[in-house]
Amino acid sequence: MNMLATPARLSTADDDFDAQFKARLHWSADTDAAIEQRVADILADVQQRGDAAVLDYTARFDGLGAAAMAELELTQAELKAAFDGLSAVQRDALQAAARRVRSYHEAQKKASGESWSYRDEDGTLLGQKVTPLDRVGIYVPGGKAAYPSSVLMNAIPAHVAGVGEIIMVVPTPKGEKNALVLAAAYVAGVTRAFTIGGAQAVAALAYGTQTVPKVDKITGPGNAYVASAKKRVFGTVGIDMIAGPSEILVLADGTTPADWVAMDLFSQAEHDELAQSILLCPDAAYIDQVQAAINRLLPQMPRAEIIAKSLTGRGALIHTRSMEEACAISNRIAPEHLEVSSNAPHRWEPLLKHAGAIFLGAYTSESLGDYCAGPNHVLPTSGTARFSSPLGVYDFQKRSSLIEVSEQGAQVLGKIAAELAYGEGLQAHARAAEMRLQTVPEMRMSP
Amino acid sequence: MNMLATPARLSTADDDFDAQFKARLHWSADTDAAIEQRVADILADVQQRGDAAVLDYTARFDGLGAAAMAELELTQAELKAAFDGLSAVQRDALQAAARRVRSYHEAQKKASGESWSYRDEDGTLLGQKVTPLDRVGIYVPGGKAAYPSSVLMNAIPAHVAGVGEIIMVVPTPKGEKNALVLAAAYVAGVTRAFTIGGAQAVAALAYGTQTVPKVDKITGPGNAYVASAKKRVFGTVGIDMIAGPSEILVLADGTTPADWVAMDLFSQAEHDELAQSILLCPDAAYIDQVQAAINRLLPQMPRAEIIAKSLTGRGALIHTRSMEEACAISNRIAPEHLEVSSNAPHRWEPLLKHAGAIFLGAYTSESLGDYCAGPNHVLPTSGTARFSSPLGVYDFQKRSSLIEVSEQGAQVLGKIAAELAYGEGLQAHARAAEMRLQTVPEMRMSP
Numbered sequence: 001m002n003m004l005a006t007p008a009r010l011s012t013a014d015d016d017f018d019a020q021f022k023a024r025l026h027w028s029a030d031t032d033a034a035i036e037q038r039v040a041d042i043l044a045d046v047q048q049r050g051d052a053a054v055l056d057y058t059a060r061f062d063g064l065g066a067a068a069m070a071e072l073e074l075t076q077a078e079l080k081a082a083f084d085g086l087s088a089v090q091r092d093a094l095q096a097a098a099r100r101v102r103s104y105h106e107a108q109k110k111a112s113g114e115s116w117s118y119r120d121e122d123g124t125l126l127g128q129k130v131t132p133l134d135r136v137g138i139y140v141p142g143g144k145a146a147y148p149s150s151v152l153m154n155a156i157p158a159h160v161a162g163v164g165e166i167i168m169v170v171p172t173p174k175g176e177k178n179a180l181v182l183a184a185a186y187v188a189g190v191t192r193a194f195t196i197g198g199a200q201a202v203a204a205l206a207y208g209t210q211t212v213p214k215v216d217k218i219t220g221p222g223n224a225y226v227a228s229a230k231k232r233v234f235g236t237v238g239i240d241m242i243a244g245p246s247e248i249l250v251l252a253d254g255t256t257p258a259d260w261v262a263m264d265l266f267s268q269a270e271h272d273e274l275a276q277s278i279l280l281c282p283d284a285a286y287i288d289q290v291q292a293a294i295n296r297l298l299p300q301m302p303r304a305e306i307i308a309k310s311l312t313g314r315g316a317l318i319h320t321r322s323m324e325e326a327c328a329i330s331n332r333i334a335p336e337h338l339e340v341s342s343n344a345p346h347r348w349e350p351l352l353k354h355a356g357a358i359f360l361g362a363y364t365s366e367s368l369g370d371y372c373a374g375p376n377h378v379l380p381t382s383g384t385a386r387f388s389s390p391l392g393v394y395d396f397q398k399r400s401s402l403i404e405v406s407e408q409g410a411q412v413l414g415k416i417a418a419e420l421a422y423g424e425g426l427q428a429h430a431r432a433a434e435m436r437l438q439t440v441p442e443m444r445m446s447p
Numbered sequence: 448m449n450m451l452a453t454p455a456r457l458s459t460a461d462d463d464f465d466a467q468f469k470a471r472l473h474w475s476a477d478t479d480a481a482i483e484q485r486v487a488d489i490l491a492d493v494q495q496r497g498d499a500a501v502l503d504y505t506a507r508f509d510g511l512g513a514a515a516m517a518e519l520e521l522t523q524a525e526l527k528a529a530f531d532g533l534s535a536v537q538r539d540a541l542q543a544a545a546r547r548v549r550s551y552h553e554a555q556k557k558a559s560g561e562s563w564s565y566r567d568e569d570g571t572l573l574g575q576k577v578t579p580l581d582r583v584g585i586y587v588p589g590g591k592a593a594y595p596s597s598v599l600m601n602a603i604p605a606h607v608a609g610v611g612e613i614i615m616v617v618p619t620p621k622g623e624k625n626a627l628v629l630a631a632a633y634v635a636g637v638t639r640a641f642t643i644g645g646a647q648a649v650a651a652l653a654y655g656t657q658t659v660p661k662v663d664k665i666t667g668p669g670n671a672y673v674a675s676a677k678k679r680v681f682g683t684v685g686i687d688m689i690a691g692p693s694e695i696l697v698l699a700d701g702t703t704p705a706d707w708v709a710m711d712l713f714s715q716a717e718h719d720e721l722a723q724s725i726l727l728c729p730d731a732a733y734i735d736q737v738q739a740a741i742n743r744l745l746p747q748m749p750r751a752e753i754i755a756k757s758l759t760g761r762g763a764l765i766h767t768r769s770m771e772e773a774c775a776i777s778n779r780i781a782p783e784h785l786e787v788s789s790n791a792p793h794r795w796e797p798l799l800k801h802a803g804a805i806f807l808g809a810y811t812s813e814s815l816g817d818y819c820a821g822p823n824h825v826l827p828t829s830g831t832a833r834f835s836s837p838l839g840v841y842d843f844q845k846r847s848s849l850i851e852v853s854e855q856g857a858q859v860l861g862k863i864a865a866e867l868a869y870g871e872g873l874q875a876h877a878r879a880a881e882m883r884l885q886t887v888p889e890m891r892m893s894p
Contacts, residue, residue: 090867097867107563111561114559116554118554126554126822128837147871231681235678235831238831238834238835241682270873270874271873301875302872303874307875353578359851361851363852365857365879365882368850368864369850371860371864371868372863373573374573375848375850380845385847386581387580389846390847398801398834399837401803401805401823402796403805403821405810410815413820416540416818417817420537421817426750427750428713428717428748430814432714432814433812435812436809436810436812443747
């Protein structure tokens with residue numbers, strides 16, 4: 001097998017850089033109308049027929065027949081048995097990763113997820129009460145892309161938030177179960193687990209069936225059917241984000257060994273042919289070294305074929321005029337994973353506005369973050385880091401405003417509110433405010 | 448006009464309470480397939496033809512013809528002139544409300560919207576960097592339901608978050624502009640404003656046109672077309688929530704004047720016939736007093752007809768066995784606005800799990816919160832308070848994880864990550880972690 005991985009070689013000094021750059025980046029999240037219609041039908045059917053519909057679709061799409069939903073539930077004993085069946089080194093690795101992920105999310109909760117309140121000069125109390133969701137569903141992809149680390153990354157923040165019940169769904173095509181996924185569910189403390197997937201699993205979680213409990217929010221990545229189903233049930237339940245192909249952007253000043261950078265680009269490319277790996281660097285000679293490392297290391301990789309297709313089809317090595325320009329281009333991309341592969345990463349970090357996760361310095365390979373550094377690996381893709389955030393404890397909490405107006409405060413606020421309410425033609429609003437005044441004025445009509 | 452407002456009278460002691468309660472609460476957020484298709488067509492057209500399409504739809508739906516989009520832009524001078532044209536008392540009320548809303552959201556940002564980080568025992572840095580969105584769009588309904596207070600509630604948190612540009616859209620059917628809305632845009636510091644609305648305005652903001660800049664997120668309520676359009680562009684841009692009819696739930700122990708409670712129920716009911724006002728109270732005699740107050744006060748209200756339809760069609764006065772039971776029922780409803788009309792509100796507040804905003808004590812009428820107490824009045828409706836939060840500074844910020852693994856940290860994390868990556872069959876991930884080890888092991892195949 002003679003494979004080549006040749007990412008596009010661009011330079012910001014090229015006249016047509018903008019056009020080339022846009023063409024490379026282009027990715028459309030538009031869903032297919034046919035998929036949308038099939039998903040709508042599946043959702044309606046599960047909403048109406050419950051378990052029976054889920055069983056039908058599971059038999060049809062996953063080749064997994066069952067007489068009753070109970071047969072598709074994984075017991076806690078099965079999850080524990082899967083964990084016990086792992087090698088000691090795998091068990092330790094899973095638990096160590098879980099520990100670090102938990103500890104990071106506990107810090108996150110403390111920093112930004114606690115209730116708060118204050119009283120103003122009139123003694124009026126204002127604040128927000130932060131509470132966990134009651135019950136959430138986590139979708140774990142099955143088959144080839146079954147990632148136990150995703151179980152930890154979804155379930156642990158929910159636990160830290162204080163969610164009462166965590167319901168996992170994971171398709172097991174032809175009944176084939178992934179022991180690491182089951183073990184991760186055990187380690188992460190999943191409450192109940194069902195071997196169902198696709199739009200039918202999303203529907204079961206969103207509407208509830210005779211057996212699957214209705215949840216308040218569904219998180220976790222999936223294929224086009226799952227993404228379309230999540231978008232469609234949004235409003236009935238909460239959802240996290242719609243995941244696109246994974247991406248890495250490496251911003252290099254040339255001080256990291258080129259082999260390390262090449263392997264980091266591979267580690268994104270090996271996910272999937274549509275994954276995107278991009279290098280931005282002001283040093284042309286270093287870019288040559290990275291390409292040479294790619295050529296040298298590729299043949300060793302078991303997933304070389306996927307890596308080659310991804311790098312050649314969607315990858316890019318971009319020569320920039322400066323690190324500053326590289327940072328500006330990174331902000332245009334708003335990448336999911338952003339490595340600042342520099343010996344002065346804190347010089348560049350303040351210039352970086354949009355990214356799911358920022359990996360600082362040569363030792364911070366993306367893969368350390370993917371598994372066990374602590375931060376979540378569920379990150380906004382396809383430029384959505386411009387407006388969304390990593391999955392976190394905050395996704396499993398919600399806030400209620402708290403207001404307690406003092407009698408004194410009501411005298412001040414009542415007049416302001418009444419004025420504005422009359423202006424909007426909402427006289428009952430105005431009157432409710434005025435009734436709290438010590439001297440209640442005559443009711444006015446609106447202007 | 449002889450109108451009656453007769454909310455359903457239920458008791459938790461009734462045998463069929465559950466069925467009656469569910470029937471009263473029922474509200475379907477399902478969108479109409481015909482609306483969905485028309486919205487999809489409008490979005491595609493605006494995406495393709497830009498300004499020209501927006502102009503066509505604005506002429507057709509709003510009866511507002513213009514030769515170019517520039518004619519539909521409101522200048523800063525127009526916004527200021529609208530403010531200057533108000534009465535002094537209206538100007539003061541708008542500014543006082545804006546000041547309080549700003550100060551509350553500044554406290555919110557401080558409590559839960561700042562960047563944080565820490566170093567673990569290996570010197571590895573972990574945290575999150577919080578940054579504002581670059582540019583947001585706020586949708587302000589026009590016509591009858593044009594609420595200047597909504598301009599403040601959307602634009603001010605965006606400002607406090609540090610958003611660079613705030614683009615407002617507000618339909619002006621037949622060119623009729625609401626001076627208070629324009630003045631509120633001036634007070635809130637809106638960057639640019641266009642007199643467009645409907646799905647075409649959402650499309651213009653989501654995709655950008657020759658004249659309307661593309662935004663990162665769209666917030667603000669609208670009709671069924673706007674809601675469907677927001678849901679459809681979700682992923683291309685961020686959106687806040689999909690708003691349903693407004694609701695109030697009053698949890699009363701009988702210590703608040705019955706007139707006050709009746710007026711608070713009115714102030715929700717006057718919004719719209721589909722609005723929902725519910726009273727939960729363990730004291731049957733007090734419920735009678737509230738009904739008597741409703742009968743007495745209704746004829747004075749200019750919006751009596753809407754109030755009567757809303758209360759009779761969707762309202763309920765529910766007699767409970769106790770305040771504890773009332774709290775439990777409130778949690779099942781997860782109301783948008785929850786008044787704890789009690790002389791001991793802090794006794795009940797800890798029992799309340801799901802609500803958009805909690806108004807504590809007799810002086811805290813919902814209308815004070817709607818306009819000027821400080822907290823946001825854009826709140827989750829239709830039970831979505833189970834999983835979502837008031838609009839806030841956090842809606843205009845996003846987070847990027849920060850990770851800087853030390854050389855020492857890489858020795859520990861590298862082994863864990865490699866073990867899990869080999870387990871998932873992702874050898875490049877494993878290898879990237881192993882390359883950072885001081886003693887690089889041979890590459891393994893996956894199990």
